[in-house]
Amino acid sequence: xxxAITELLNIEYPIIQGAMAWVADADLASAxxxxxxxxxxxxxxxSVDIVQQKVEDMQSKTDKSFAVNVxxxxxxxxxxxxxxxxxxxxxxxxxxxxxxxxxxxFKEAGISVIPVVASxxxxxxxxxxxxxxxxxxxxxxxxxxxxxxxxTLLPQVVDAVSIPVIAAGGFGDGRSLAAALMLGAQAIxxxxxxxxxxxxxxxxxxxxxxxxxxxxxxxxxxxxxxxPVRVLRNKLTTQYLQIEKQxxxxxxxxxxxxxxxxxxxxxxxxxxxxxxxxxxxxxQIAGLIKKEESVQEIILDYVNSAKAVYKERQAFxxx
Amino acid sequence: MVFExxxxxxxxxxxxxxxxxxxxxxxxxxLKADSLDVFQIISEIEDELDITIDxxxxxxxxxxxxxxxxxxxx
Numbered sequence: 526x527x528x529a530i531t532e533l534l535n536i537e538y539p540i541i542q543g544a545m546a547w548v549a550d551a552d553l554a555s556a557x558x559x560x561x562x563x564x565x566x567x568x569x570x571x572s573v574d575i576v577q578q579k580v581e582d583m584q585s586k587t588d589k590s591f592a593v594n595v596x597x598x599x600x601x602x603x604x605x606x607x608x609x610x611x612x613x614x615x616x617x618x619x620x621x622x623x624x625x626x627x628x629x630x631f632k633e634a635g636i637s638v639i640p641v642v643a644s645x646x647x648x649x650x651x652x653x654x655x656x657x658x659x660x661x662x663x664x665x666x667x668x669x670x671x672x673x674x675x676x677t678l679l680p681q682v683v684d685a686v687s688i689p690v691i692a693a694g695g696f697g698d699g700r701s702l703a704a705a706l707m708l709g710a711q712a713i714x715x716x717x718x719x720x721x722x723x724x725x726x727x728x729x730x731x732x733x734x735x736x737x738x739x740x741x742x743x744x745x746x747x748x749x750x751x752x753p754v755r756v757l758r759n760k761l762t763t764q765y766l767q768i769e770k771q772x773x774x775x776x777x778x779x780x781x782x783x784x785x786x787x788x789x790x791x792x793x794x795x796x797x798x799x800x801x802x803x804x805x806x807x808x809q810i811a812g813l814i815k816k817e818e819s820v821q822e823i824i825l826d827y828v829n830s831a832k833a834v835y836k837e838r839q840a841f842x843x844x
Numbered sequence: 845m846v847f848e849x850x851x852x853x854x855x856x857x858x859x860x861x862x863x864x865x866x867x868x869x870x871x872x873x874x875l876k877a878d879s880l881d882v883f884q885i886i887s888e889i890e891d892e893l894d895i896t897i898d899x900x901x902x903x904x905x906x907x908x909x910x911x912x913x914x915x916x917x918x
Contacts, residue, residue, distance in 0.1 A: 626900045644880045646887035650899065671880060751878040 526828060529689040530658060530712035533637065534616060535590045537561030538828050540702070541660070541691055543716030544568075544594030544618060545668065545806065547795035548727050551579055555586035556724035556820035563712075564591045565618055573604040580612060590616065592639070597622030610634045618660065620669075625654045641693070643671025643678070645685045652686045659686065660714050663694030667717050667755050667808040670694070670745070676708075683709030697810035699830025706831075715827070717808040722820045728798030732817060734759075734805055740812035746787075749773050750780055757805040761790060846917070847910050853888045854906070857881065867907040889913070 542557040544567035554564030637657040663675025675694040693714035772778035794803025
């Protein structure tokens with residue numbers, strides 16, 4: 526397949542792997558890059574030493590294009606940015622904020638910068654400050670989310686900017702890849718389905734929870750304090766949502782108890798496999814994902830079924 | 845003058861009463877506006893006043909925003 530994004534990023538298929546915290550390591554990302562997609566290393570709150578280890582690990586596992594995701598709220602973000610520029614990284618995706626401050630240096634170093642955005646205004650702003658492309662993320666996605674759905678946000682951003690748009694949130698198989706291309710996207714970003722790939726180091730319990738999930742099994746926590754996060758429903762989310770409800774009615778709501786519950790919860794889910802009090806970030810499409818496969822099988826399934834559905838439905842338009 | 849314009853845009857954007865917007869009003873804590881709302885407000889202001897606002901500025905309150913815009917016009 527060939528789109529503006531495959532050309533720009535020098536990849537075979539228009540599929541980008543999401544930078545899922547604790548999941549997007551060099552094992553997963555290199556598998557995605559080696560299978561023709563764009564692997565992305567997540568760096569979360571990592572110190573620069575850890576980022577360097579991850580990048581070197583990645584470079585030892587693939588010679589294909591890959592990206593590093595910079596989490597802009599990382600307390601070590603300045604040193605991480607310095608390192609990435611010095612080490613010759615070619616593609617950077619950014620999350621949790623505005624990369625404006627670093628944009629001039631990224632561009633000067635010839636780095637393609639791809640911020641994740643959740644509104645038209647933000648997409649236009651990112652284009653103006655020099656973003657190479659944007660990822661629009663609908664609220665179907667797992668983890669930190671915005672307010673719009675992918676179906677509504679994608680065409681509005683496509684019309685508002687002239688840089689390539691990558692769609693994220695709700696992409697579980699090739700049908701949605703075909704649909705995204707129809708809506709004007711040049712690629713999709715996949716998260717949840719890669720969590721359950723063979724190459725993902727996510728704990729087996731977390732993978733199984735995704736495989737067992739049905740369509741209605743995710744909930745949004747943190748809507749009250751303005752930081753909505755989509756996760757699989759479990760004991761943690763039930764408690765969390767209860768506190769949210771109780772505190773919201775109060776004149777001086779105390780959300781400390783929620784923070785207490787959430788502390789380290791992501792690590793508990795992904796690394797320790799704690800499906801009761803861990804935060805299992807997953808998208809609404811989890812219900813569609815029924816088996817663990819290799820990254821290559823997953824990518825080829827997206828590509829082949831997108832092509833098949835395109836051909837199959839073509840007749841609808843011809844008559 | 846700048847404050848009046850900014851207030852008008854915030855009121856319009858968030859669907860709130862004019863009385864809820866003062867210089868000391870904090871976007872997140874007082875108006876419950878999230879980052880998407882703030883970017884939207886900034887965008888509207890840029891279009892209406894034909895200016896470019898650097899969002900790396902720490903714009904927490906209406907006053908921060910007004911002061912920043914006034915510094916551009918000075």
